[in-house]
Amino acid sequence: MKKGIFTKILYLVAILLLATQDIFADVSNPPQTIPVPPTQEAASVKSIFCDEYTDITSIKGFSGRGSATATVKSVMGNDMIYFDQGLGGWSFVELGTTINLDDCEALCFDIYVVKTGFTLKVYFGQGASVTIPTPLVEGWNKIEIKLDDYRNLPAGKIPDLTQISKIGFINGGGYDRTVYIDNIYAYGDLGGDNPSVDPNAPTVAAPTPKHKDTDVKSIFSDAYDNITNLILNNPGSPAAEMAVVTPFEGDNMLRFNLLNWALVKFDPTLNLDGMDYLHFDVWAESTRTIKLGLGNWSSQANTDALTLNAGWTSFDIPMSVFKSADLTNIIVSKIFSGNGFAITRLYFDNIYTYKGDPVGTPIIYIEPAPEPILAPKTVKSVFTDKYNNIANLEEGGTVGLTDFDLVYRLTEADKVLRICSLEEMTLHTTATLDFSDMENIHFSMYCDGEGGSGTLEIGFQAQGSETAYYSSLFPVLKTDEWNYVNIPVHELKEAGLDCSKIDKILFRGSGNIYIDNIFAFKGDYAMGLGEEGTISVDWNLASADDVLPDKEKAYLGVNLAQGSGGTVHGVFNTNYSYPTFKDLHYFKSKGVRLIRFPFRWERVQHEVNGPLDMELDMKKIKEVIAEAERIGMYVMLDMHDYCRRNVDGVTCKISDSGKLTKEHLADVWKKIAVECQMYKNIWGYDIMNEPYGLDKGVWYSTAQAVIDAIRTVDMQTPIVIEGESYASSSTWPSTGGGLIGLNDPANNLIFQAHCYFDKDKSGHYNLGDFDKEVSDPQQHIKRLQPFVEWLKEHNQRGILGEFGVPGNDVRWLNLLDEVIAYLKENRVAATYWVAGGWSSNDKVSIHPLKNYTVERAQMRIFEKYTKDYDNTSSGTGCILHNESGDLEIYSDVTADHVYVKADKAMKSIALFTMSGQCIKKESIGSSEARIVTDGLVPGVYLIRILIENGSVRNFKFVKY
Missing domain, CATH: 3.20.20.80 (Glycosidases)
Structure with missing residues (x-):
């Protein structure tokens, strides 16, 4: 199982100690991992040095015999306190202000040790120290010190926990150690049980709902009368926490901490039959994905993954998405992370269903187009949500009944082109497109069937030219299903199109068609998630x-x-x-x-x-x-x-x-x-x-x-x-x-x-x-x-x-x-x-x-x-995988060479690792070539051959 998943996450203060083995240790090697982020409720935390919470003090410096070389150092993007060859004597972190830990239960930390473990003591510079009972071992150690361990010390040795100005660390064995410290905090009962006090809550309110009361059935919103209560029925794993918080007067929000998945029960149950949309607003600290389901104990239905932007994101989900659930008897909602990992903190507001259409932006609900998975450096994007687009698209005219608009699939983060009753239309690009160095132009298409079975031709026109060039490839349109076409650039060049100055994309055909993921690319096309269609299993x-x-x-x-x-x-x-x-x-x-x-x-x-x-x-x-x-x-x-x-x-x-x-x-x-x-x-x-x-x-x-x-x-x-x-x-x-x-x-x-x-x-x-x-x-x-x-x-x-x-x-x-x-x-x-x-x-x-x-x-x-995993080859050399019939390829296993003979002259040959790094590239200029593979480390490689006519051939080989 992946690290940290499904294990009990300790409340922690991450003091990262990269211990050395006396003076012979390698102190130049920082930790290769970061500690698991703290998950303690923010309202119960006093943070000293931790990105997960708001610190109540600062670090003003260091003191003690073991802190002469102390500094703050960035490790994997995280600031950590670094003691180089310290802890042989007391090494103190000096706080910017005196803090009170007397109302806290524990001081927690993570410790990272390299090579040799040791016994750690912790001291506040007054009273006596406490020894961690379990010796530290190589790697990460999760520690929680109960502050009662200090309170129960003998009289005269109890530190004043209301006046903490420093925290000290020492190796009980007396030897120097190199230490990284991060995420220092304490937790416990801070004198109140009001969950509405939340320093991490949004600083702005969710958008104000604009639907009429008479059209709404409200689940959780201060704008309407709610018809049910929300109960956390199952917190999932790790266990999520749900609470109502009030960051602004009169504005309640539903907060989830550490949400991987959770079942929220409605009491009383809901009858949502006849409602058109489910609306909700979600606030996230950074980009995340979630899914949401409605149902009862016998039938449920879920949305596809929904992308959350940093800040508030609003959704209007057609109730037809949940049609497989019994909408007359909705008992629970399942909310879960879109990638399988717990989300630290989410806030929901204005959860309600309504009759009618969304306010403002046109929104549709069709399944998402398969996500492109090509490497960004091999792509020139015109209209995708994944890559940086090099131009925008503008309507350039329609013919007959053709109706075009830009619509959103649930949110403004997921745009789709919609063409209804297609006859002919033109899209202008706001900048000319130079696809001359690309190999194919990709389009994803979806036909809803309401306007007939649908047909589509795709054409291009260059800046200053009156001639449109339509591809000879006719995409197969599947009703209520995404499909794609890859148009070869060399075909357009051979037809006469100047592919370095494209400024118009043209469509003609019939039906209601949605278009997404318009981009040019070079190299093998790796089909996106599900693009090969349905699975065929006997x-x-x-x-x-x-x-x-x-x-x-x-x-x-x-x-x-x-x-x-x-x-x-x-x-x-x-x-x-x-x-x-x-x-x-x-x-x-x-x-x-x-x-x-x-x-x-x-x-x-x-x-x-x-x-x-x-x-x-x-x-x-x-x-x-x-x-x-x-x-x-x-x-x-x-x-x-x-x-x-x-x-x-x-x-x-x-x-x-x-x-x-x-x-x-x-x-x-x-x-x-x-x-x-x-x-x-x-x-x-x-x-x-x-x-x-x-x-x-x-x-x-x-x-x-x-x-x-x-x-x-x-x-x-x-x-x-x-x-x-x-x-x-x-x-x-x-x-x-x-x-x-x-x-x-x-x-x-x-x-x-x-x-x-x-x-x-x-x-x-x-x-x-x-x-x-x-x-x-x-x-x-x-x-x-x-x-x-x-x-x-x-x-x-x-x-x-x-x-x-x-x-x-x-x-x-x-x-x-x-x-x-x-x-x-x-x-x-x-x-x-x-x-x-x-x-x-x-x-x-x-x-x-x-x-x-x-x-x-x-x-x-x-x-x-x-099927043949155990059928390994003996000897050394190359096993070739030829993906083209117009190349003759063979290897000389004794000389570590690969020979290529083509029907046409080859312009160049490039050798890549399977991770995309170009190892060598050579100009050829003939129909025969030799590739030297001597010296390559064992692994899988890709050889890419550029033919004189602009087409590309690829094959793989395994070097032993």
């Missing part, structure tokens, strides 16, 4: 009986993760679920033969050392295993608990002594093995997901205890051991290498690592942009290599249990292609994160959309490898 074949393949082969599989999150224990099919048989059948149809199956410890065993829950959870899990076995699929059972669970109402992590021990984990796995050993398709017991934050040596001894327990009842099934912390492949020699010493009497261990490819390696992809996340075109391979090379060096079997990329940029897809090719070549099994019906909002999800009718972009890469 469900009878996919669900048919089948035999299990060779278990010893390497497989490419997926995580079906419905059971990994939600409230624990939770309610089955409300807070969590398990893979459906249709999930299994769909992925079987795609060639998948291995499923990683996350589940939670507390659900299968409610009390430590107690019996398994055979009435529900183990029963459901075994049903999935049995169905997978019937259709010939392997299952890897994954306990997805990070070495933590609830014991006697308290969340505990495994330790050598305490409420949760290695013996408890060994007990549950022995019982699971008894229940599952009879199945032939158990690929392995993945005994614990990402065992992070444990004391030194605890994970090793725990893993050994579990191995010993399982082998008393099952000597056949492989046992899968993940690396310490987050099982990172990039740090495997240090976080996983020591596990080589584990003793398995069956000699049947498999080692598992995880790897994500965003900047902070978390898998959140929070920066939202490929260029911001990827700084090195080979960083994905470099992160995988330590694990893969370790497996080869020690002759061990391994699996990459989690990896995934977003589907909104073709460069992520190319990167995914290269990752899988690298793993395949090294015969390392892998399971993609994430799939399963509850993962649709996750930006890396590979699960199909809209009830198995729309394919994810990632699947187009993934499916290429599943």
Whole structure:
């Protein structure tokens, strides 16, 4: 599971300590990740140095023997306090004003330690210090100091918590350490329970509603009489908080903190039959996406993803969107994050339904056009919401009944061109378009069917020319469905169009047509989300009986993760679920033969050392295993608990002594093995997901205890051991290498690592942009290599249990292609994160959309490898993938050359990594060429050939 998801988020003050190993440590390497943002209610926080809240003081300087080189330093865009070789003596952060912490419960912080851990003490410069009981370990440490620890000190040593002017830190062992400090705050009861006091609330009110009272049924608005009350029925996971706040007198708002998903119940229930639109205003701190659903316990309907801008965004959703729900009996609304990650803070206002039309801007509701996923540098955009447009469009005239306007699909952030009763029309561009260096011009089209089946021709005209050039390609218009056309630029050039000075785009045809995503591009066209149309699956074949393949082969599989999150224990099919048989059948149809199956410890065993829950959870899990076995699929059972669970109402992590021990984990796995050993398709017991934050040596001894327990009842099934912390492949020699010493009497261990490819390696992809996340075109391979090379060096079997990329940029897809090719070549099994019906909002999800009718972009890469993943080639050289029939391509594996022979002369050849970096480019001028591949690092590459007539040919090869 990705870092931080579904784990209990501690209230924290992030004091980031990058500890060094005495004087020999590398102090130049700052943290590679940032701490999980604090989630404590803002009204209960006193912030000292934290971007998440409003600070009540400032940092005026530093003092103490260990603070001589202290400064504020930027790390990954975040300011942190940096002590270089400090903490050998008291190192104080001096506050700009004296603050009162006497009404607070705790001081919280995160500590990042490099190489060698140590014992930390915290001191306010008066009274006595408090020692953190658990020694700090390498990596992030989450700490919460109860201020009662100071209040309970002996008389004469209790600090005056009403007069805090400094906070000091020291290494209890006395040695210097290098420290980064961030996010310092305290929390607790601040003397009031009024949730309306909210320093983070909007500073401006939502737009004033303008619909007549008689046309409105109001749910939450001060402008109308509300007909219901709102109750948080299910906070989701992590648990969201809902409260009514009043930032302005008489202006109530509905606030959500940490919203991933939540169910809000209406009391009394609503009859919205006959209403035309649902209106609501949402305030966000920055650009976000959400979805909103209405329904009852038997039927629901959701919007598509709605984009929120920073500040207020207003929506008017046609009630027809919710037509599959029973509008006469609306009991709940489901509100959830559009990307699968919790949104820190949202405010809603003016939630109501109404009769009639929206006020002002024309708004339509059709499904969104598929999102373009080409790299921005390969695109010249005219009309898209994704790229920067190089010109605007203006109406230049219509013929006959043609009616044109610019409309919005729900919000002004999503514009669409609408042409009704098309005969002929012209669009002028406000600047001339130079597409001479582009290869294709793209249009997305949608026909609503109300004006007939629809036909369309697309033409262009150059500045100063009287001649219009229409493409010979006639787009296929699908009723109530988006389609696209790519018009070759070379075709227009050959017809006589000056493609460097286009200033008119022309349409002729019939019907009511919507047009979006007008842009020119060069390179391969990577279809956007769902552009290939509906999924074609032979469900009878996919669900048919089948035999299990060779278990010893390497497989490419997926995580079906419905059971990994939600409230624990939770309610089955409300807070969590398990893979459906249709999930299994769909992925079987795609060639998948291995499923990683996350589940939670507390659900299968409610009390430590107690019996398994055979009435529900183990029963459901075994049903999935049995169905997978019937259709010939392997299952890897994954306990997805990070070495933590609830014991006697308290969340505990495994330790050598305490409420949760290695013996408890060994007990549950022995019982699971008894229940599952009879199945032939158990690929392995993945005994614990990402065992992070444990004391030194605890994970090793725990893993050994579990191995010993399982082998008393099952000597056949492989046992899968993940690396310490987050099982990172990039740090495997240090976080996983020591596990080589584990003793398995069956000699049947498999080692598992995880790897994500965003900047902070978390898998959140929070920066939202490929260029911001990827700084090195080979960083994905470099992160995988330590694990893969370790497996080869020690002759061990391994699996990459989690990896995934977003589907909104073709460069992520190319990167995914290269990752899988690298793993395949090294015969390392892998399971993609994430799939399963509850993962649709996750930006890396590979699960199909809209009830198995729309394919994810990632699947187009993934499916290429599943059926022959273990059929690796021997030797060195290149495996070529030729995408054109007019080229003869072959490789000389002994000389590391690739030879190309074309029917026409080639102008140039360029060599790219799959991440888009051009490695070399050569002018050719003939029909034959040789490409030298000697010296290239192993991986997938793209060779792009420009033919003399302006057309382009591409092919891929894998360098071993």
